[in-house]
Amino acid sequence: MKQGLLLVLSLIALTSLCDTINQLFLKSAIDSLNFTPTLNIIKIFKFIFQLIRKPRLWVGFGFSLISLCVWLVVLSKADLNFAFSADSMHYIFIALASWFVLKEKMSTWRWLGTGLIVVGIVFVSIS
């Protein structure tokens, strides 16, 4: 059982990691377009059209597909309520990636929130 838990947690970490990589590619693709938020429908469609021609976006989608496949394997092995809470691991990966890769500033509150998520996942896993 212990070994099974470790396997499931590693697989969840893998989906979270793929999700994070997807988010990084998506963010990088969007940033490269210099888009300012607008409610103008034509501008939004133009933006989306430019976006889907970025190869980076499709690399991200590829990771997102891998993430879905691994997620289905996770669900075949674990309870949904456990997997769903443990999947918030991606908050940790995104925090670390934003910090290391995107060099974003992390506030104390954000570290605290990320810490609480870690504690929560530990509780959910040992129960």
Place this chain on the structure above:
Amino acid sequence: MFKKKVTVKILLLLIVSDMLETAVHFFFKKSTLSVSQGQVTDLSTAIVFLKAAFSSPFLWSGLLIVAVVFIIWSMILSKIDLSVAVPIASFSYILVPVVSIVFLHEQITALRWLGVLFVLVGVVLVSLSSKERTEQAK
């Protein structure tokens, strides 16, 4: 400029997207339950399993709802800030365990609920801190 006013209409949209989000996870879980190919132990059994899962109507229902949630979520975010939307949407952390108990007959201990609570508070803090940062930058 901050868009903070959460109107009744937006709140309803948030509740709908929460419920649909929960439905997505329920359908994904259902699709894996409907596969009778046995345990995934290595890559070849994983491929057999995934083939079966992708031919399940539950999975495609889930993916269809993902698209609907994406549209509703875009509508919500065009009206209010992400840092306001995420804490309200975090309701699904409670909704998924409830659906798991009622429809999937899973069991949840007190310690697990405590863990869910920690995750929930953590997610709310992370999303609130993004608002704080943008306000300081102004």
